[in-house]
Amino acid sequence: MQFVGMNHLAVVLAAAAGFGVGFVWYGILGNAWMTALGKTTAELKPRPAPFIIAIVALLIAAYMLAGLIGHMGEVTLRNGVISSAFVWTGFVVTSIAVNYAFQNAKLTLIAIDSGHWLVVLLVMGAVIGAMGV
Numbered sequence: 001m002q003f004v005g006m007n008h009l010a011v012v013l014a015a016a017a018g019f020g021v022g023f024v025w026y027g028i029l030g031n032a033w034m035t036a037l038g039k040t041t042a043e044l045k046p047r048p049a050p051f052i053i054a055i056v057a058l059l060i061a062a063y064m065l066a067g068l069i070g071h072m073g074e075v076t077l078r079n080g081v082i083s084s085a086f087v088w089t090g091f092v093v094t095s096i097a098v099n100y101a102f103q104n105a106k107l108t109l110i111a112i113d114s115g116h117w118l119v120v121l122l123v124m125g126a127v128i129g130a131m132g133v
Contacts, residue, residue, distance in 0.1 A: 002073060003067075004071075004133055005070055006063075006067065011062045012059070014062040014123070014124035018061070018120040019055060021120045022116060025116045026116070032112060033109065033112045036108040036109035036112060058120075062124050065083065065128060070133070075132045080127075084126075085121075085122065093118070
């Protein structure tokens, strides 16, 4: 396989879109997520650090995803979405399942968090793939 390149604007937009997915996802499922987590709103006061970490992590993830898609030989919407689904299935949901199993987390928490990452990755892969190199 030959690396065909990377569109840096697509990466930044994909990371921003992933952040937006999280905003909407947890805006809708926030109460169910807090219940599954066993926390209250008072216990989860907003602080800047988690948001900064999320933005940096999403940028890194988008760059890595763009690199993987670029190694497919053709950066397309289809390759972006397929690559994202493989990454989620092979690495993300499996890691979450292992970590949460040892934490004895509720299945609801696993479903909410892993579903979030599936949608984030699919959206990021779609943006990167649609914008091409």
